[in-house]
Amino acid sequence: MPQVKIIAKNFMDMVAALPAMKLDKLYDNTFICEAVLRSLPPLAKKYALQMLYIDVPVPVKSMEEWVLPDGFSKHRVAIDRLIQLRVFIENTDRKRETSYLLHPKFKSNLQKYLVYGGVLPREPMPSNITVRLPTLEELDAYALEQWECFLLQLISSSHAERLTNFSPSMMKVFQRGLLSQREKGPRLTESGFQFLLMDTNAQLWYIIREYISNSEDRGLDPADLISFLLELSFHATGEAYNINTLTEIQRSIIKDLADLGVVKLQQGRKESWFIPTKLATNLSVSLSDSSSRKQGLVVVETNFRMYAYSSSKLHCEILRLFSRVEYQLPNLIVGAITKESLYNAFENGITAEQASINMPLALESLLLFFFQSCRNIFFTSRSNILIGLKSSLVVGVPRFWMVWCLNFLYFLVYGFMGFTHLPQEGIGMIAPVN
Amino acid sequence: MASITSKLYSDDVSLLVVLLDTNPFLWSGENTTTNSLSFPKFLTHVFSFLNSILLLNQLNQVVVIATGLNSCDYIYDSSSSPTTVESLENGRMPALCSKLLQNLEEFLARDQELNKDESPPGIASSLLSGSLSLALCYIQKVFRSGPLHPQPRILCLQGSSDGPEQYVAIMNAIFSAQRSMVPIDACVIGAQHSAFLQQASYITGGVYLKPPQLDGLFQYLSTVFSTDLQSRSFLQLPKPVGVDFRASCFCHKKTIDMGYICSVCLSIFCKHHKKCSTCGGHYLVSCKISGFQV
Numbered sequence: 001m002p003q004v005k006i007i008a009k010n011f012m013d014m015v016a017a018l019p020a021m022k023l024d025k026l027y028d029n030t031f032i033c034e035a036v037l038r039s040l041p042p043l044a045k046k047y048a049l050q051m052l053y054i055d056v057p058v059p060v061k062s063m064e065e066w067v068l069p070d071g072f073s074k075h076r077v078a079i080d081r082l083i084q085l086r087v088f089i090e091n092t093d094r095k096r097e098t099s100y101l102l103h104p105k106f107k108s109n110l111q112k113y114l115v116y117g118g119v120l121p122r123e124p125m126p127s128n129i130t131v132r133l134p135t136l137e138e139l140d141a142y143a144l145e146q147w148e149c150f151l152l153q154l155i156s157s158s159h160a161e162r163l164t165n166f167s168p169s170m171m172k173v174f175q176r177g178l179l180s181q182r183e184k185g186p187r188l189t190e191s192g193f194q195f196l197l198m199d200t201n202a203q204l205w206y207i208i209r210e211y212i213s214n215s216e217d218r219g220l221d222p223a224d225l226i227s228f229l230l231e232l233s234f235h236a237t238g239e240a241y242n243i244n245t246l247t248e249i250q251r252s253i254i255k256d257l258a259d260l261g262v263v264k265l266q267q268g269r270k271e272s273w274f275i276p277t278k279l280a281t282n283l284s285v286s287l288s289d290s291s292s293r294k295q296g297l298v299v300v301e302t303n304f305r306m307y308a309y310s311s312s313k314l315h316c317e318i319l320r321l322f323s324r325v326e327y328q329l330p331n332l333i334v335g336a337i338t339k340e341s342l343y344n345a346f347e348n349g350i351t352a353e354q355a356s357i358n359m360p361l362a363l364e365s366l367l368l369f370f371f372q373s374c375r376n377i378f379f380t381s382r383s384n385i386l387i388g389l390k391s392s393l394v395v396g397v398p399r400f401w402m403v404w405c406l407n408f409l410y411f412l413v414y415g416f417m418g419f420t421h422l423p424q425e426g427i428g429m430i431a432p433v434n
Numbered sequence: 435m436a437s438i439t440s441k442l443y444s445d446d447v448s449l450l451v452v453l454l455d456t457n458p459f460l461w462s463g464e465n466t467t468t469n470s471l472s473f474p475k476f477l478t479h480v481f482s483f484l485n486s487i488l489l490l491n492q493l494n495q496v497v498v499i500a501t502g503l504n505s506c507d508y509i510y511d512s513s514s515s516p517t518t519v520e521s522l523e524n525g526r527m528p529a530l531c532s533k534l535l536q537n538l539e540e541f542l543a544r545d546q547e548l549n550k551d552e553s554p555p556g557i558a559s560s561l562l563s564g565s566l567s568l569a570l571c572y573i574q575k576v577f578r579s580g581p582l583h584p585q586p587r588i589l590c591l592q593g594s595s596d597g598p599e600q601y602v603a604i605m606n607a608i609f610s611a612q613r614s615m616v617p618i619d620a621c622v623i624g625a626q627h628s629a630f631l632q633q634a635s636y637i638t639g640g641v642y643l644k645p646p647q648l649d650g651l652f653q654y655l656s657t658v659f660s661t662d663l664q665s666r667s668f669l670q671l672p673k674p675v676g677v678d679f680r681a682s683c684f685c686h687k688k689t690i691d692m693g694y695i696c697s698v699c700l701s702i703f704c705k706h707h708k709k710c711s712t713c714g715g716h717y718l719v720s721c722k723i724s725g726f727q728v
Contacts, residue, residue, distance in 0.1 A: 038491060042446040042665045045490050049656050071668025113489055114482045117528035281492075 012039045014209060015226060016084040022223045023086050024105065031121060033109040035230040036085055043071075044078035048087055048102065052110055057091045057099035121231050124239035125273055133275065136238050139264060143277035146261030147200065148314045150207075155179070155196070155317060166259060173214045174207060196318055201282050207260065224249055232262070232276060233283035240266070240273040300337070308333040321345055446662035449495045449576055449584040450487050451569040452591065454480065454509075456500045456542060457560040460593045460624065471623065471648040479651040480591070481531055486656055488512060488530075495584055497572055499565045500538060501592070502545035506564040508572075509537035559597030562590070562630065566607035566618075573616055585663045587617045587640070590631055593624035598682035598689050601630070608634045617641075619659050623648060629678035636677045643672050684712065 015036070018026070026032050037048055047066075051058065067075040079100075082088040088100040127133075134142065153166075154174055166174075179192055195203060212225050228250050235241060243251060243265075254274055258265045262283075263274040297309040306323055308315060311331050319325060322345035325335040461473040484496050498510040510533060566588070573586040588611065611618055617640035620631035627644060635642035645654040658671060682689045683704040694703045699713040709716055 034489065037489065042662055043668065045446075046661045046665065046669075049486055049490065049660055050653075052656075053653060066670055067668050068670055074665075074668050110489070114485045117485050117530050118488070 012036070012085065014212060014222070016086075018223060018226075020086060024103075026223055026227055027086075027103060027105040027109070029227050029231065030109040030113065030119075031231045031234050032227055033106050034113065034118075035233065036087065036106075037110065040081055040085075040087075041074070041078050043067075043074050044082050044087075047078060047082065048110075051088075051100070051102045052107060052114070054102075057101040059097055059099045061097075063100065118234070120236065121234055122241055122245050124236065125242050125271075133238065133240055133266075134264065139238055139275065139277050142264055143261040143279050146259065147204075147279065148312060150260055151196075151203070151314055152317065155192070166256070170211075170214070174210050176210070193321065200279070204260070204262070204279060204283070211256070220249060220253075225253065228253060229283060232257075232280050235276045235280065237276055237278055237281045240275050243272050243274055304337040306335045306337060308335070445491075446664060447491050447493045447584040448487070448662045449497070449573070449586040451497045451499060451572060451586065451588045452480070452484070453562070453565045453569060453588065454498060454500050455560050455590075455592045455594055455623075456502050456538070456545070457558070457594045458503065458542075458546075459558055460560070471651065476623070476651070477535075479655065481534070482652050483655040483660070484512075484530060486660060490660070493584065497569075498534060499568050500541050501560045501562055501565040502541065503558055503560060504548040505541075505545050506561050506568055507537075507541050507544075508568065509541055510534045558594070559600070560592070560594040561600070562592065562594075562597075563600040563603035563607060566590075566604065566611075570607060570610055570614070570616070573614065577614070587619060587663060589619045589621065589659055590634075591621050591623060592628055592631060593622070595624065595626060596628050596630045599687040601682040601687065602684065604630050604634070608637050611638045617663065619643075621645065621651075621655065621659065623651070627678070629680060632674060632677045633679060636674050641671050642674055 015023070015026070027036075037045060040048065047063070063079070064072070064075065079088070082100075083090060087103055087106055089103055090098055091101060092098050150166075153171065179189065195206060198206075208229060212222050215222050215225050243254070246254060254263060254265070257263050257280075258274070260279070261277060262280045263276050265272065265274050267273075299307045299309075301307075306319070308319055309332055310316075316325060316328060316333050319333060319335055322341055323335040323337045324341045325333060327334050461476075484498070487494050487496050494512075496510070496512040497508065500507055500509045510530070512530070569588050573588075576583050576586060608618065611634075616638065618631075618634040618638045619640040620628065620635050620642045622628050622631060622642075622644040632642050634640065641658055643654060643658055645651060661669060680689050680691060681693075681702050683693055684701045685703050685705070685707070688704060690702070690704050694706055695701070696703070696710040696713060696715055698715040699710065701710055701712040703710075
């Protein structure tokens with residue numbers, strides 16, 4: 001999903017959009033240099049590493065010789081990114097030749113990393129003071145629970161069991177772009193639906209981006225926020241760190257982060273500490289990695305009844321968006337995909353492909369056909385039947401069964417519409433297409 | 435040769451297995467090239483390179499295997515121990531260095547024990563076949579760890595000459611790496627080129643390099659060997675200039691240009707044998723085959 005990459009990369013765009021002086025000040029911090037390097041595209045990382053010990057500016061032409069001709073577009077993307085983040089500084093000499101040099105502070109910080117290895121930003125507290133630290137599993141469960149509670153409050157405040165400490169104005173800021181006000185109440189938009197389908201890491205980045213862009217109104221310096229968040233990602237999961245080592249601003253941020261499930265706050269007899277969860281340490285990890293997604297199973301029958309093996313309220317809400325949830329057992333959500341629920345979903349701008357992502361592969365093609373045929377009859381006059389068939393052949397559903405089902409559905413749909421809104425091609429019996 | 439990018443990886447998380455040549459005959463100064471690079475200096479280049487790999491991505495993994503004279507062993511695995519220390523103010527060495535050096539010392543002591551009985555003539559070759567096998571076993575374990583695993587590759591830092599007696603084992607390891615699509619890179623720090631490693635990089639799609647200036651070893655390593663597999667298809671990397679494909683015979687382990695091949699199992703012999711020692715096939719006709727090409 002290309003949208004995901006755009007949203008998360010926008011965090012680094014935010015860093016790049018900071019004025020040059022602020023960015024230079026940010027690079028004084030080793031952790032920010034490391035985090036920025038890790039966020040670059042792979043080719044850019046290689047260039048930065050290669051330039052670490054080169055003290056003379058390297059002409060643009062020699063850099064272009066490092067890539068093969070078909071990699072030139074990637075080369076340009078990498079160089080643009082490096083210049084945007086001011087990692088590479090352009091020099092133009094008298095002969096009008098441009099050359100690149102690495103940012104000096106960035107260079108010296110990373111050289112130190114190469115010699116000394118990674119260091120932790122602060123010392124964890126000794127274990128005799130911290131009593132009963134949660135295990136890693138408990139911490140993961142806590143983080144997931146907090147995050148889901150926050151998401152639930154985000155999409156439908158009425159269904160949240162427990163409200164987070166965010167003020168209503170903060171929640172409105174987060175909801176901007178994801179929810180739209182309708183007559184019946186706030187409804188999820190298309191980008192809101194996409195947001196829900198992104199993995200946890202990308203969702204977290206989106207929320208943090210909104211948080212930071214709102215911070216100026218609350219009197220906080222975005223550069224401070226960014227540096228603290230990036231520093232947080234270098235702490236060790238599950239270790240306790242003293243809150244007294246944080247500044248005032250950082251202490252207020254930590255409380256908000258605890259609501260998101262990024263850290264867990266605990267109090268001892270005299271001191272209080274925070275424990276970073278996996279969400280915190282994943283802040284500087286690349287997008288395509290596995291996230292702490294809850295595993296579940298959704299089964300869709302040919303009569304469009306749906307069984308979702310999940311006990312998560314969030315999953316229930318997501319399913320409610322395009323299906324009619326009939327009842328909910330402790331580990332099972334039973335629902336049906338009906339015409340009305342689909343129309344609701346289409347009205348909200350959810351496309352067939354997005355809804356089908358949630359469904360297991362074997363029945364995806366069937367559902368895709370149904371969604372698209374419903375949509376087609378009302379909104380367009382194109383026929384996607386062949387597409388539905390083709391995808392079913394890829395999936396390996398028995399051809400005879402597929403054809404029978406399709407014909408039956410087609411008959412049902414036509415029967416309902418009274419043969420007046422036929423699509424332009426493919427009328428009658430559908431034969432399998434090779 | 436083998437297209438490594440046919441196995442599609444979506445990100446640049448890599449697992450790098452480094453095979454360090456710890457042959458004492460190589461490092462003791464008899465070899466003229468390594469006179470410019472002592473073992474401690476070599477290790478500093480390697481440490482910086484390992485740190486740079488770990489810097490590039492939070493999930494990158496590094497495994498170091500020492501290739502000794504009589505044995506090989508794993509001496510460092512970045513996933514099993516935390517690589518960060520709290521602070522460096524009290525002059526402690528970084529965790530990576532201290533752990534690696536400690537294990538290396540113990541390994542060298544054990545290796546020397548095994549060497550006490552015999553005195554090999556000249557510069558003996560190190561056990562490359564053993565360390566390649568260890569590396570491939572580790573990589574197979576990683577492949578089975580789940581759908582999301584880092585992209586593995588092997589880097590051989592070799593200086594000792596090739597031992598023809600290891601030909602069969604090394605070729606088996608190379609074909610196994612080719613099968614699993616694991617590229618074998620080679621950085622030769624000895625005086626002469628290594629035919630085995632040239633063949634290895636050629637067959638598995640890795641990079642072979644013999645740096646002309648060993649003082650700048652880190653720069654060579656970070657320029658040529660630090661990129662992940664996906665980006666390699668876009669970069670200008672050193673190309674092989676004529677690979678030495680000579681094989682060694684199975685009976686005497688000598689390197690030969692012309693020899694006899696068993697028609698059943700393709701084993702190579704320098705003299706005509708009535709019966710193949712590998713598969714037991716009997717022969718009636720004898721004919722000479724020359725110029726092996728893979």
